[in-house]
Amino acid sequence: MASHEHNEKCKEVFSLLSEYLDLELTAEACQEIEAHLVGCPPCIEFAESLRKTVDLCHRYQPTELPDPLGQQAREQLLDAYRKMLAGRKPVS
């Protein structure tokens, strides 16, 4: 296989990696990507680094938290909730 063709396939795989990781591709497209990955260690290595990036985002817990909710702000929300309940039409 000419190296040029190989590079084109790598680029195609590169453009579809997120959809591949998210299982959003058709079975046929998935198989095609996997067939390429088996013979292309650089693409496997890159795909793995992208998978880890997504995994880090999933595991990420924010460091920045809001200040504790003030009593007045809490009352405002509770009041809105009570009003919403009170505004319901009685079930007949």
Place this chain on the structure above:
Amino acid sequence: MERDTEVELARQLIAGNPEAFDRFVEHFRAKIFHYSWLMCGQREDAEEVAQETLLKVFESFDHLRDPERVRPWIFQIAKNACLMKRRKSVFAPSKELSLDEFLPTMSHAGGHGKLQIADWSSLPDDRMLRSELKGVLEQAIGELPENYRSVMLLRDVEELSTLETAQILDLTEDVVKTRLHRARLAVRQKLDEYLSTSPARGK
């Protein structure tokens, strides 16, 4: 908190059981604050967005027909509150990211193609993200152009589906997929740079 728990809390509140109130508020307030903080860049704006969003949520709780949709429904309201509030983004101007800028470089020393990439195998696989790495991730997401940042926050941090994200941001699913992929590539590149500068850092 898992989505199932959120749905259960929403069900209880819709049923008129106020015992779920504080847990619900605490949980979603932190979530909305964090999304808004990364979208607006200002703590005080994010605090206000969180309060305004929750106020609207409680005022219109009856409009939530399906409690299963509580998370996307709340983020829809938060996104709108955020747009109203937002000053010019402090992180990065809006621009388009192209795929080509993230294509990895290959070196061909010795006749075999080798990827010029950091050693990702050293990345910790445990549940706790170390604070330094967390900071790098936060900064990488914060530096994304806004239209990519919102997609990545909703899809990969809030773990909403492609369809839910598309509905919240008023985009097609294809646009969500395209932006998500480019956003991930940009964040991957920043993490790669970080891991490359000191391989021991990931350990």
